[in-house]
Amino acid sequence: MRIARGIYVNPRARSMPAEPLLALASIIRPFDFSYLSLESVLSDAGWISQIAQRYTLMSTGRSSVFYTPYCVLEFTHTSRKVRSPEIVFDRSRDIHVATPKRAYEDLRFTKRNLTMVELMETTVS
Numbered sequence: 001m002r003i004a005r006g007i008y009v010n011p012r013a014r015s016m017p018a019e020p021l022l023a024l025a026s027i028i029r030p031f032d033f034s035y036l037s038l039e040s041v042l043s044d045a046g047w048i049s050q051i052a053q054r055y056t057l058m059s060t061g062r063s064s065v066f067y068t069p070y071c072v073l074e075f076t077h078t079s080r081k082v083r084s085p086e087i088v089f090d091r092s093r094d095i096h097v098a099t100p101k102r103a104y105e106d107l108r109f110t111k112r113n114l115t116m117v118e119l120m121e122t123t124v125s
Helices: 020-028 038-045 100-109
Strands: 002-004 034-036 055-059 064-067 072-077 087-090 095-098
Touching (some): 020 034, 038 055, 038 100
Parallel strands (some): 034 095
């Protein structure tokens, strides 16, 4: 199955990672540092009541959206420091993940919709 130009996936392969959708991020963007953040992390943490319809990642590369048969991967460029204690490697998902606090800060930094976030400002300040 074609995922992106030059990238194919065999859905019946035994060597599929635990979270193949997130593994695509590092395959599609091998030379950029990317981490799961924004609405994806905030939804997982319960700070957003809606379920994210796409995986949202911050990236040192350019912003772009990849539509695959499995999911939508949205990369948002960041010039912020990406090596920080608020970005940890999640072995179970095989990807770097922002803490909810960092994801909220990324959301503010990128000027995305903050009205859906259900927390008090004093929690992250």
